Amino acid sequence: MKWEGNRESDNVEDRRGEGGGGGFSLGGGSLSLGTVAIAVVASLLFGVNPLSVLSMLGGGQPAQVQQAPSHPPANDQMTNFVRTVLADTEDTWTELFRAQGRNYVKPKLVLFSGSTPTACGTGQSATGPFYCPGDSKVYIDLSFYRLMQQRFHVSGEFAQAYVLAHEVGHHVQHLLGISDKVDQVRRRSSEVESNALSVRLELQADCFAGVWANHANQARNILEQGDVETALKAASAIGDDALQRQARGEVVPDSFTHGTSAQRVRWFTRGIETGQISACNTFEARQL
Template sequence: MRWEGNRESENVEDRRGGGFGIGLGGGSLSIGTVVIAVVASLLFGVNPLSILSMLSGGSGQVAQVQSAHPPANDEMTRFVRTVLADTEDTWTDLFREQGRQYIDPRLVLFSGKTPTACGTGLTAVGPFYCPGDQKVYIDLSFYRLMQQRFHVSGEFAQAYVIAHEVGHHVQHLLGISDKVDSMRRRASEAQSNALSVRLELQADCFAGVWAYHANQARNILEDGDIETALNAASAIGDDALQKQAQGYVVPDSFTHGSSAQRVRWFTRGIETGKMSACNTFEARQL
């Protein structure tokens, strides 16, 4: 992936080594509570952040927030800042074409755990987006996990991860996430999971839309880049993760989509470059 020398975003907070507490809503969370949340997420497909928020009183308010120091200047941090800047430029242009204003998200680098408006963010959760504070959170050790556990490497695969979370920010700005959340609250567990899958697949498609326009404008793609992103999408499909973790697949519990579905919708985005092509909610077949 060609990225060096491109603009770097200033919307990055580096909380690594900052000594952040895990207080939430004025209370504190024990290690046992954190373990319960992570185990529940693995067994039932529940977001650990939701469980932590509930167990701490459900306020969702962040306590013990400290000032983040400026991000480091190592190669990986510069890469993250550059990818984020590229998403900013792309989505600003796409929103402007629709007569809308794009609001840049902030990206938080952390290690282990960090407070968020959605609860305590944990490395075990993986990268995630919190609509409450409009921030993307990522522990860069996730990239090592991608390589060691899923055998996926390459800079464009890493960029895809960021672009997917930014895709959730785009959904938030468009009001899509709020509508889906409202529908999920009135739905059965199976229906709620199905809505979550469509939301995640649309974020994959939006990541592809970003890649299409970024490459058109800045020629970022090199030979093999698209394949690495497709490998990443395939490796983190619900069916692949469940089969690896428990040896069998439970489709009704999917929350992100199968490997084939994630590949299909990312491909649709990167081939068309059109947001309108990412309407997973009206698609008869995912």
Template sequence: MKWEGNRESDNVEDRRGEGGGGGGGGFGFGGRSIGIGTIVIALVGSWIFGVNPLTMLNLLSGGGGQVSTQQSQRPAPQPPESDDMARFVKTVLADTEDVWGQQFKAQGASYARPKLVLFTGSVPTACGAGESATGPFYCPGDQKVYLDLDFFNLMQQRFKVTGEFAEAYVIAHEVGHHVQNLMGISEKVDNARRSQSERQANAMSVRLELQADCFAGVWAFHANTERKILEQGDVEAALKAATAIGDDALQRQAQGHVVPDSFTHGTSEQRVRWFSRGLESGQVAQCNTFEARQL
């Protein structure tokens, strides 16, 4: 992926090494934090506690109670210029800012740029105490993406996924949740889930996650059109990442069989299909998973 020399965002907060977010305890998140990394804690829970990972996923997708956590009022430090990985994150975030800024402007709207918080261990958020084991996530309560860079090592070690564009896909997916929040989609889904059965609520979560995948593809389309960021093998790496974190793939890995009614993020095939749809079309209108007859 070609990214060096492109604009870097000023909206990255470096909270690494601060810790202090563990007061919420356990795995619950208030305010329905949402993200690509919720699958990681499900695997951890299944290995350590013998708990069905899909039970963990259901809790992380909105089944838990509210957790209030006091957020730090200290000025957010910026990552050091010598930190190449942080520079990569800042560049990808800037690219999403440029793309979504243009998309919103074309519709006569203004794009509110999210903050991205780098952390290690734990971090206080408006959605409760965030943990590294959860992987990257977005909190609509404070409009921030939270990322422990060790997650990219997990992608390589556990899921055998490598490449900077695969990592950029993860960031773009979380920014996709921010776009959903700004568009009012997340709130509508949360409201609808409250009156539905667990199976129906899970199905709504799948559509929300697949749309975020599609939005990540929309970002990639426009970023490549404008800045030629893609190199040979990049798309394949991102598709491999989408495949690795499909609900069916994770279930087979963790328990040897799949339970479709418990899916909350979509199958490998679905995640690949919707990311590809956004990447090929570059059109937000093509990402309406909620009216799609077939996912």
């Protein structure tokens, strides 16, 4: 992936080195790493939000959110990389929204290590990168990229960019009002129906990541040979069926929350091939 020398976003909040690396704080208490591990396993096996599990294990008290101090991000290569990818998503989605007569409000990217307060509860690196609509921020512990290599055997800068673009895709859904509508329906649905809606939401974010890649490549020629293949490998590695098979040796489709490997690959491919937001309507698709 060609990114060196491109614009870097200043819309980054670097919380690394601010502590909170050992436990998971909820409601003024603290949860051990063992408890966090239970929550992560529950999320993989049963499609439960890890933050919800941790809240229940912490006595059901809401997380106490405090505003973390912000300071300029470090100047290491990985930080420069994610700042550049974020800037590229900003430029792409600003233009796409403008073409529809809309205003794109940029999300903030928060770099953290261990755990960090968010408007959605305390975030933990064990849950992986995530987007919080409550504060319109994307959160990532950059050690996740090492996990991609070690656990999923996925490497390559474009695969890493895909992960970030997927979370920005959730921000796009929030701005378009899609995620709010889905959340309203999910609250009235059974667990199986709720999981099915979650799958469609996640697959659309994959498609939006592909839309970004299409336009970014047209405008800035970022793709090199093999880049798309690495992103597709990443999408395949984190499919619900692949994760469940790795974790427990069997697959439970009704508990899927993100989609199968084949589905994730299919929708990212649709986005990158068409470059059209309208092509990402997973909610009306008969076949995912």
